[in-house]
Amino acid sequence: MVTYIVRRFLYSIPVLFAASVLIFFSVTVAGDPLATLKQNPLASKQTIHNIEKRNHLNDPITTQYAYWLKEAVTNKFGSPLLQPGTKIWDDLKRVIPHTLQLVVLAEVLALLVGISIGVYSAIRQYSIFDYAATTFSFLGFAMPVFWLALMLQILFTNIFIKWHVRIFYTSGLSSQNPGGGIHFWIDRLQHLAIPAMTLMLLSIAQYSRFMRASMLEVVNSDYVRTARAKGLPERKVTLKHALRNALIPVVTVSALNFGALIGGAVITESIFQLDGMGPYFLGALFNQDAYVVMAWLMVTATAVVAFNLIADVLYGYIDPRIRYD
Amino acid sequence: MPEPILSIRDLVVEFATEDGVVHAVDGVTYDVFPGETLGIVGESGSGKSVSQLAILGLIPQPPGRILRGEAEFEGKDLLKMSKKDLRRLRGGQVAMVFQDPMTSLNPVLKIGHQIAEAIQAHQDDVGDKAAKARTIALLELVGVPNPDRRYDQYPHEFSGGMRQRAMIAMAIANDPKLLIADEPTTALDVTIQAQILETLKTAQEESHAATILITHDLGLIAELADRVVVMYAGKVVELTDVQTLFAAPRHPYTVGLMDSLPRLTVDEEWLRPIPGQPPSLISRPPGCAFHPRCFLSQGRTRCRTEEPPLRVIGPDGHLSACHFAEELVGQSSKLIDEPVAGASS
Numbered sequence: 001m002v003t004y005i006v007r008r009f010l011y012s013i014p015v016l017f018a019a020s021v022l023i024f025f026s027v028t029v030a031g032d033p034l035a036t037l038k039q040n041p042l043a044s045k046q047t048i049h050n051i052e053k054r055n056h057l058n059d060p061i062t063t064q065y066a067y068w069l070k071e072a073v074t075n076k077f078g079s080p081l082l083q084p085g086t087k088i089w090d091d092l093k094r095v096i097p098h099t100l101q102l103v104v105l106a107e108v109l110a111l112l113v114g115i116s117i118g119v120y121s122a123i124r125q126y127s128i129f130d131y132a133a134t135t136f137s138f139l140g141f142a143m144p145v146f147w148l149a150l151m152l153q154i155l156f157t158n159i160f161i162k163w164h165v166r167i168f169y170t171s172g173l174s175s176q177n178p179g180g181g182i183h184f185w186i187d188r189l190q191h192l193a194i195p196a197m198t199l200m201l202l203s204i205a206q207y208s209r210f211m212r213a214s215m216l217e218v219v220n221s222d223y224v225r226t227a228r229a230k231g232l233p234e235r236k237v238t239l240k241h242a243l244r245n246a247l248i249p250v251v252t253v254s255a256l257n258f259g260a261l262i263g264g265a266v267i268t269e270s271i272f273q274l275d276g277m278g279p280y281f282l283g284a285l286f287n288q289d290a291y292v293v294m295a296w297l298m299v300t301a302t303a304v305v306a307f308n309l310i311a312d313v314l315y316g317y318i319d320p321r322i323r324y325d
Numbered sequence: 326m327p328e329p330i331l332s333i334r335d336l337v338v339e340f341a342t343e344d345g346v347v348h349a350v351d352g353v354t355y356d357v358f359p360g361e362t363l364g365i366v367g368e369s370g371s372g373k374s375v376s377q378l379a380i381l382g383l384i385p386q387p388p389g390r391i392l393r394g395e396a397e398f399e400g401k402d403l404l405k406m407s408k409k410d411l412r413r414l415r416g417g418q419v420a421m422v423f424q425d426p427m428t429s430l431n432p433v434l435k436i437g438h439q440i441a442e443a444i445q446a447h448q449d450d451v452g453d454k455a456a457k458a459r460t461i462a463l464l465e466l467v468g469v470p471n472p473d474r475r476y477d478q479y480p481h482e483f484s485g486g487m488r489q490r491a492m493i494a495m496a497i498a499n500d501p502k503l504l505i506a507d508e509p510t511t512a513l514d515v516t517i518q519a520q521i522l523e524t525l526k527t528a529q530e531e532s533h534a535a536t537i538l539i540t541h542d543l544g545l546i547a548e549l550a551d552r553v554v555v556m557y558a559g560k561v562v563e564l565t566d567v568q569t570l571f572a573a574p575r576h577p578y579t580v581g582l583m584d585s586l587p588r589l590t591v592d593e594e595w596l597r598p599i600p601g602q603p604p605s606l607i608s609r610p611p612g613c614a615f616h617p618r619c620f621l622s623q624g625r626t627r628c629r630t631e632e633p634p635l636r637v638i639g640p641d642g643h644l645s646a647c648h649f650a651e652e653l654v655g656q657s658s659k660l661i662d663e664p665v666a667g668a669s670s
Binding site for chain 1: 381383385412413414415416417420421423425428429430431432433434442443446447479481492495498
């Protein structure tokens with residue numbers, strides 16, 4: 001198992017290297033990163049020249065890439081092009097935990113709920129519950145995220161206005177004086193609850209469908225019949241013999257989801273004004289700061305690779321046929 | 326005669342499909358006596374496995390449906406039993422060995438665990454250590470080498486034959502009174518088949534269980550069975566002891582089955598299969614279901630219009646469902662010429 005993990009880990013190094021090449025070249029060929037600045041009459045020639053010199057922007061593209069990579073590895077992505085006094089990593093260090101809190105909260109709950117719904121739908125196929133779950137998940141798929149987010153905001157705002165009960169906050173990450181320790185985290189949960197619900201709904205819809213389909217495939221398999229034939233209680237047949245085999249496809253989907261969401265649930269985070277990866281990326285785009293965009297893309301790529309690695313390890317744990325050693 | 330351990334009476338099992346209702350088992354009646362091996366032969370889709378799965382509550386319902394019938398096991402009707410009692414019986418007093426060992430074991434659980442689990446499902450007082458010891462003893466009994474090491478392996482680390490041995494070990498884990506072997510050797514190589522037969526015999530001796538052997542392999546029947554039920558299109562068409570079946574078959578379908586076997590003693594250029602296809606179980610031919618393929622029928626009206634009842638036509642309760650069974654006496658068939666020889670496939 002350990003060699004398996006180590007090997008998968010080593011595989012991800014060339015993948016990340018390839019990702020850095022793709023990211024750097026596709027962002028760089030998109031145009032002059034200083035085009036907007038050069039049109040600004042207030043920007044002096046000297047400033048522009050300094051930026052070009054500092055980031056080697058007039059060197060050949062491969063040389064630029066080498067400098068960028070060196071800066072990224074040794075200096076944690078260095079500074080933004082346009083604000084040389086600040087550090088990219090300081091911003092990333094602030095926004096990544098916020099996004100992680102939101103995504104982990106939403107996805108872990110979505111997995112629990114989605115898997116339960118899927119399993120129950122499959123063992124009670126064509127029951128009222130199954131039809132209701134199917135309808136719910138199609139609604140979940142079809143509903144635009146921004147619309148759901150706004151509806152939830154309106155709902156909880158109205159509850160507050162009408163009864164003066166503060167259940168959940170509708171924007172931001174923390175109150176002005178959240179207090180310390182446990183109070184801080186309760187306050188954070190109250191802020192993250194609605195955005196998490198928004199993300200959850202889509203994920204639940206997805207996971208419950210996947211789980212239902214793979215469960216249905218498994219419950220009619222020969223080994224489940226064997227488990228029944230040896231007289232195991234139905235609960236054990238379902239939760240031990242069927243569920244474990246049916247989980248494999250869901251692991252794939254959820255790992256991909258996790259990775260993609262770390263890149264920021266851009267719409268959700270923006271609507272709820274959470275200081276996470278999504279708004280940070282939008283800000284970098286608006287500022288046309290290529291170096292921040294590249295740093296963001298690199299972090300997202302790393303997250304995707306990391307969660308794929310986690311999925312691979314989980315496969316090996318769930319399905320012994322996948323272990324290579 | 327002793328009391329039967331299992332007696333099935335007029336069992337009818339249907340499946341609702343999009344094309345119509347499949348009459349998989351249509352009024353089947355037979356007994357299994359303690360200690361004997363009852364063979365059930367028939368082509369694919371003749372209802373041999375479904376009847377067994379149905380009485381143990383292992384067919385999915387819906388689409389399956391048990392329309393009527395009784396299946397008395399030691400005086401209790403399995404079809405009227407509560408789900409809980411039936412579950413206690415499965416794997417305990419009645420155990421099954423399935424056809425395909427490649428898919429019948431759970432790929433993500435250790436072999437030893439899967440067997441120990443069967444023991445602990447029925448014997449609450451057996452601790453983990455005792456269950457493991459018993460499992461290793463069982464694996465040794467069915468001929469799995471290095472059972473200590475094999476205990477912790479997964480199904481994909483076992484060969485087909487070894488997996489079937491593990492399935493047999495699982496089946497006899499709780500000393501069943503009735504062992505149902507559903508095509509236990511079909512999915513295996515010929516050389517492995519012989520070994521598995523030996524293992525099955527050992528298992529039978531060890532557990533003293535009555536055995537129902539479901540197969541389409543007449544060679545297996547000749548080797549293991551004491552009495553034989555021949556099924557065709559969901560019905561019993563002939564029932565007798567194994568010697569009589571091979572020496573004096575009294576149903577044209579049985580004769581056809583035996584004629585279609587190749588013989589090792591004669592240089593044969595062509596096999597003689599039964600002409601035609603097994604009938605659709607959605608719309609059975611009227612009268613005798615076998616008449617379109619039958620060499621005895623030859624267009625006789627009675628075969629088309631009247632369904633032949635299962636009737637006694639010979640000594641020791643030899644049953645046959647053919648209007649003209651008596652005409653088979655003295656009929657030339659290569660196996661009637663030379664009884665039993667060449668019956669292995």
